Amino acid sequence: MLFNSFQFLLFFPIVTILYFLLPYKLRWLHLLVASCIFYMAFVPVYILILFFTIVIDYIAGLKIELAIGKKRKLFLVVSLLANIGVLAVFKYYNFFTGNINNAFAASGSDFHLPLLSILLPIGLSFHTFQAMSYTIEVYRGQQKAERHFGIYALYVMFYPQLVAGPIERPQNLLHQFYEQHDFNLDNCKEGLKQMLWGFFKKIVIADRLAQVVKVVYNHPENQAGPALAIGTVFFAFQIYCDFSGYSDIAIGAARVMGFNLMKNFNRPYFARSISEFWTRWHISLSTWFKDYLYIPLGGNRVSKSRLYLNLSIVFVVSGLWHGANWTFIAWGALHAFYLIFGLATKPARVKMLSAIGITEHSRIFTILAVLSTLCLATFAWIFFRAASMHDALFISTHLFSGWGQALSPHGLKTVITAVGGNDTIIGAFNLTLGCALILFLELAQRKAAHIPVLDIFNNSNRILRWGFYYLLIISILLIGVYDNQEFIYFQF
Amino acid sequence: MRKELKKILIFLSLLLAAVWCIQFAIDTAYKKRVSNKFTKVMKHQTDAEIMLFGSSIVYNHFNPKIISSITGLDAYNMGFSGLFFVQYSGLIKEYLTYQKRCKVMVIGCDFDNLGKNEFMTRPDLFLPYAGNSNIYQSFYEIEPRKAFMSRYIPGFKLTLLNKAFYTRIIINQPAADTNSGYEALTDNWEATKKEPFTSRYQEHIFELLQATVPTITAKGIKVVFAIPPVYTGGYKLILNAEMIKNKYRSLVGKNVWFLDYTTDTMCANRNYFHNFTHLNGQGAALFSHTFAQDLTKIIHE
Numbered sequence: 001m002l003f004n005s006f007q008f009l010l011f012f013p014i015v016t017i018l019y020f021l022l023p024y025k026l027r028w029l030h031l032l033v034a035s036c037i038f039y040m041a042f043v044p045v046y047i048l049i050l051f052f053t054i055v056i057d058y059i060a061g062l063k064i065e066l067a068i069g070k071k072r073k074l075f076l077v078v079s080l081l082a083n084i085g086v087l088a089v090f091k092y093y094n095f096f097t098g099n100i101n102n103a104f105a106a107s108g109s110d111f112h113l114p115l116l117s118i119l120l121p122i123g124l125s126f127h128t129f130q131a132m133s134y135t136i137e138v139y140r141g142q143q144k145a146e147r148h149f150g151i152y153a154l155y156v157m158f159y160p161q162l163v164a165g166p167i168e169r170p171q172n173l174l175h176q177f178y179e180q181h182d183f184n185l186d187n188c189k190e191g192l193k194q195m196l197w198g199f200f201k202k203i204v205i206a207d208r209l210a211q212v213v214k215v216v217y218n219h220p221e222n223q224a225g226p227a228l229a230i231g232t233v234f235f236a237f238q239i240y241c242d243f244s245g246y247s248d249i250a251i252g253a254a255r256v257m258g259f260n261l262m263k264n265f266n267r268p269y270f271a272r273s274i275s276e277f278w279t280r281w282h283i284s285l286s287t288w289f290k291d292y293l294y295i296p297l298g299g300n301r302v303s304k305s306r307l308y309l310n311l312s313i314v315f316v317v318s319g320l321w322h323g324a325n326w327t328f329i330a331w332g333a334l335h336a337f338y339l340i341f342g343l344a345t346k347p348a349r350v351k352m353l354s355a356i357g358i359t360e361h362s363r364i365f366t367i368l369a370v371l372s373t374l375c376l377a378t379f380a381w382i383f384f385r386a387a388s389m390h391d392a393l394f395i396s397t398h399l400f401s402g403w404g405q406a407l408s409p410h411g412l413k414t415v416i417t418a419v420g421g422n423d424t425i426i427g428a429f430n431l432t433l434g435c436a437l438i439l440f441l442e443l444a445q446r447k448a449a450h451i452p453v454l455d456i457f458n459n460s461n462r463i464l465r466w467g468f469y470y471l472l473i474i475s476i477l478l479i480g481v482y483d484n485q486e487f488i489y490f491q492f
Numbered sequence: 493m494r495k496e497l498k499k500i501l502i503f504l505s506l507l508l509a510a511v512w513c514i515q516f517a518i519d520t521a522y523k524k525r526v527s528n529k530f531t532k533v534m535k536h537q538t539d540a541e542i543m544l545f546g547s548s549i550v551y552n553h554f555n556p557k558i559i560s561s562i563t564g565l566d567a568y569n570m571g572f573s574g575l576f577f578v579q580y581s582g583l584i585k586e587y588l589t590y591q592k593r594c595k596v597m598v599i600g601c602d603f604d605n606l607g608k609n610e611f612m613t614r615p616d617l618f619l620p621y622a623g624n625s626n627i628y629q630s631f632y633e634i635e636p637r638k639a640f641m642s643r644y645i646p647g648f649k650l651t652l653l654n655k656a657f658y659t660r661i662i663i664n665q666p667a668a669d670t671n672s673g674y675e676a677l678t679d680n681w682e683a684t685k686k687e688p689f690t691s692r693y694q695e696h697i698f699e700l701l702q703a704t705v706p707t708i709t710a711k712g713i714k715v716v717f718a719i720p721p722v723y724t725g726g727y728k729l730i731l732n733a734e735m736i737k738n739k740y741r742s743l744v745g746k747n748v749w750f751l752d753y754t755t756d757t758m759c760a761n762r763n764y765f766h767n768f769t770h771l772n773g774q775g776a777a778l779f780s781h782t783f784a785q786d787l788t789k790i791i792h793e
Contacts, residue, residue: 474511477511
């Protein structure tokens with residue numbers, strides 16, 4: 001079920017009201033059934049895959065806790081293999097097989113491995129990683145194995161974060177299912193406000209920007225540099241609003257019922273470096289990789305060359321986590337390169353800046369650092385969004401061509417028409433609205449540095465506060481895009 | 493708690509009022525700028541002795557000026573491209589509520605007329621009138637969920653605004669209606685389908701048409717079903733053409749006629765056609781002439 005669907009508009013209040021009406025003992029069952037319904041709205045049969053990993057990890061958790069010595073590791077390995085195995089079959093089999101087949105074909109061999117014709121289960125990477133974090137934490141002794149099968153199943157399947165995170169840790173979520181959440185008006189208000197902001201980001205900003213991005217990225221070879229640049233910048237904000245919008249709706253929906261999910265985004269485009277960007281973007285995934293891959297590899301307490309290798313491994317795996325395609329691997333590798341280059345050149349850069357009188361705490365440094373980080377992250381998104389490596393390379397090499405022509409009135413009209421899919425009115429409409437929405441987003445987020453965006457008028461009078469809520473709701477109705485667009489991160 | 497509840501109620505009431513006002517403003521602006529033909533019927537302003545309803549095969553084929561000059565009765569073309577009977581039946585019903593002069597109602601029958609699209613054609617014409625029960629019924633036949641929500645859930649219609657709405661509200665002015673609703677197609681030949689195909693047909697839409705006929709004749713109006721010429725090369729591709737024609741034939745009775753022009757000699761001459769199923773301006777003039785002569789006989793029967 002999509003959050004931005006009519007079904008969810010009915011599903012959410014019904015599930016929430018029933019949750020508070022039901023006796024405490026039955027609430028876990030109610031949430032589990034609701035989560036099953038939520039998941040089965042996509043491809044019902046795939047719930048069996050989820051059930052398979054839940055059973056394996058539930059048993060593995062209990063066995064790890066009871067076992068001693070090498071057996072603990074054995075049960076952990078079994079659990080990890082089961083989870084990674086599911087990912088390997090459903091997400092990566094065709095990618096690796098396709099590449100092997102291509103390699104054989106290039107060498108003139110007739111050898112051909114069969115490909116599977118299966119749909120990728122929605123949110124597979126999210127709930128698999130969440131399940132893995134449970135067995136790893138039990139193995140590390142940081143979390144007691146869950147005895148209640150239903151509660152454990154709910155930990156993996158809790159509907160707000162089932163298909164696109166945040167990827168929760170058992171220490172944060174499991175105990176909450178045992179707590180008695182009475183209806184709390186403040187929780188309800190805060191949750192609904194966060195959901196409203198999430199819906200606005202998804203339906204109004206992300207899906208509007210997607211109208212331009214789709215046109216540009218579907219046939220990049222037909223576009224000149226300015227259109228490619230517009231499409232790429234729009235995509236940077238589209239993916240942010242799409243994914244952080246989902247997270248806001250998920251966190252808000254859970255909050256209404258009294259659950260606290262972890263923060264997943266913290267104004268990433270205000271980061272002053274790529275390493276800071278990764279502490280602000282998809283926080284639940286980046287901390288997952290830090291805790292379960294980067295630190296076990298040695299983290300940063302190793303030699304420089306080993307540190308660079310660790311970073312490369314983590315980011316290539318992160319790229320692969322996003323999708324079975326060379327474009328995602330290239331995106332991850334590019335981020336690894338940014339980080340390694342940043343670390344290697346940091347002393348020289350600091351020296352150079354202090355020579356011209358710019359300190360790390362000055363305003364000009366912050367502005368330059370934020371802008372350059374935004375540019376680097378945006379450039380990397382080309383590889384994330386492009387349909388193939390060929391397209392990604394075409395876009396990245398043609399990004400700066402054709403700007404001279406675009407500055408003339410005729411050239412400008414050509415660009416507007418191109419991003420509108422050969423329709424000047426649509427192009428102008430989407431471009432103007434898209435730019436205005438990005439500006440609005442950035443201003444609102446700048447104002448709300450340490451508070452939720454919807455609280456920026458909390459200290460103002462009611463007219464201003466309510467006016468802001470009305471503006472968002474009416475914008476959702478009036479300029480939202482309603483073609484049931486899926487959230488980008490569902491595919492992962 | 494009571495204070496909070498009161499606040500929530502006020503918040504929601506104000507929101508509903510704001511949404512209602514915006515919806516009303518858009519509907520009003522839209523009704524003023526949308527197609528003259530459609531708005532005029534909804535405002536009960538169009539009335540003629542010969543009213544022609546149908547899709548593009550009416551809009552582009554039946555020239556009211558030629559028909560009037562031969563029959564001596566004034567005619568008006570209410571054809572809209574892409575609209576099949578299930579959708580324009582609401583418009584016919586609305587017209588019947590106020591008409592005073594109509595003597596003959598011509599229903600143009602293309603071979604998809606008794607089928608329906610998955611989505612409503614030209615929602616921009618129909619949505620502002622979702623509150624009208626006749627329009628609502630035809631909308632409901634095609635997209636029941638959307639129709640229901642448009643009518644009963646405040647603000648839902650706002651989520652359906654698309655390019656057609658925006659451009660009409662902001663930019664377009666309605667075109668002048670100088671040809672009594674008729675517009676000719678160009679002489680350029682644009683053939684599309686090449687493979688044999690089965691035209692859309694749904695029995696319950698035929699039953700809807702069957703039920704509509706008596707409501708028209710009850711008002712003393714003669715009903716004429718007419719299939720305009722189809723280019724021979726295209727006609728033979730329609731696999732269920734005879735079955736559909738027989739359905740129309742079965743409706744013939746007192747005050748109901750069926751005219752079939754698919755065997756007319758002009759069907760073999762490509763010079764009269766814009767594509768397989770549409771006549772060009774020259775063909776439409778010739779056809780309107782022939783049709784008007786046949787209609788004159790019916791009028792005097």
